[in-house]
Amino acid sequence: MRLLHTSDWHLGQHFFGKSRQHEHAAFLHWLLAQVQQHAIDAVIVAGDVFDTASPPSHAREAYHQLVLDMHDAGAQLVVLGGNHDSPAVLGESRQLLARLHTRVVPSLDGAAAEHVLALRRRDGSTGALLCAIPFIRAREVRQSLPGQEAEAARQDLVAGIAGHYAAIHAAAVALRDEEGLQVPIVATGHLTCVGAKRSESVREIYVGALSAFPADAFPPADYIALGHIHRPLKVGGAEHIRYCGSPIALGFDELDSPKQVLLVELDADGLQAVTPLPVPVFQPLRRISTPLAGLERALAEVGAGLQPGQVAWLELEVVDDAFLPDLPARVAALLEGLPLEVLRLRRRRASQPALAPALQSLDELDPQEVFARRLAAEDGLDADQQQALQGCFAQVLATVQEGGA
Structure with missing residues (x-):
């Protein structure tokens, strides 16, 4: 069989x-x-x-x-x-x-x-x-x-x-x-x-x-x-x-x-x-984490490694301590002519660890983590109260998710 x-x-x-x-x-x-x-x-x-x-x-x-x-x-x-x-x-x-x-x-x-x-x-x-x-x-x-x-x-x-x-x-x-x-x-x-x-x-x-x-x-x-x-x-x-x-x-x-x-x-x-x-790879995905100074080279290397006709989807993390309000525009300029498309872009300070909580977006967190962080920011709740609220939230979340499926 x-x-x-x-x-x-x-x-x-x-x-x-x-x-x-x-x-x-x-x-x-x-x-x-x-x-x-x-x-x-x-x-x-x-x-x-x-x-x-x-x-x-x-x-x-x-x-x-x-x-x-x-x-x-x-x-x-x-x-x-x-x-x-x-x-x-x-x-x-x-x-x-x-x-x-x-x-x-x-x-x-x-x-x-x-x-x-x-x-x-x-x-x-x-x-x-x-x-x-x-x-x-x-x-x-x-x-x-x-x-x-x-x-x-x-x-x-x-x-x-x-x-x-x-x-x-x-x-x-x-x-x-x-x-x-x-x-x-x-x-x-x-x-x-x-x-x-x-x-x-x-x-x-x-x-x-x-x-x-x-x-x-x-x-x-x-x-x-x-x-x-x-x-x-x-x-x-x-x-x-x-x-x-x-x-x-x-x-x-x-x-x-x-x-x-x-x-x-x-x-x-x-x-x-x-x-x-x-299973063959039908759509190239790539992750890049690089200092701003090395961004152009990193993008070029990924683009050069693709097969003719392929376009890679990127998760791009730029590590730099400077304030970079024009980062999306800079990235867009560097992508000109390259077979690359950035789907997720974020900046991280060099002094912060990868995926530091303050830099994570909602798509990187599950609902429990979002609720736990909101509880942690609330004054006046002791550990037992937080645990009880997390249990109630877990039941509500399970009901919603199972109801949708």
Whole structure:
């Protein structure tokens, strides 16, 4: 059984005002080529197929075209809902897409057995059973209790998520035994595990309740295909519990991470091999941090390193102690004739550390950090009051974010 594990496409994303449509189109074309080249049996998308709960029409069109292409290529497609995805949007076409060899699991609704899917080989035989687990919303596994301590809430959430995994895995084992199948069991997930590092484009999903899910709380599946973290990672060093990462860089801080999908090979004895397939770079992104005196040279070097026809998007930090009210105009003048476009520009004093709090813009902060800084500026609040207010804010934020998805 040959699977492709991918996640976090974020179709429809706008990046500092720029559309990623051409990158996503190129990636999906490349993905289809991998399916054909490697004779893939099934493709698993472990959440966040879309960037927002209301994706633009071109993003939906790309998604539906991929379904058709995968069907024509003879590969099964399984799409799991992520925290950015709307269960209603993903669910509206699931019955239609099922006729095209695509299974969509937008939410945790239904009995445990309903989340056990057969993954088919190209000849139609069952090659594996899938515990198809999407992003689990906190409200789906526990009730928020007034006055509940943070640690108790965390333990309840871990237990609730682990309980659903155990129940669905048990249903898969029961089905395997009932039908006398000699096949491996694969599970999915869309969450942050212990040891995973979030990038700036990754939204915290269990706000104020759970920072990371422990790897030992997963059931004993042969392979666990995870999404949500945009960098590839073996969870706890385990070969069989993996994040594949996003296929394109969704933030400038992801430029140091390889972009890939994972070719997963299994047989009746379990996991046999995991092979990363590097995704080409379809849109160059660059980060530059330079003193003002070296700015012209730094820009020229980046421009010279591009392939003909490429235009790089830049995050540019100019380090200088002088007051530079005309910095945007200076930068614009230096960019004349260069295949570069600055999407984020900031100045930092040489005496201040990189990303000093006073110099960070709102797009570099998550809502919790903004609220925490506002609390810190408020006189008359002791530590207990601040903690209580942060807990209330976390609940409101979680409600708003989950309501939008």
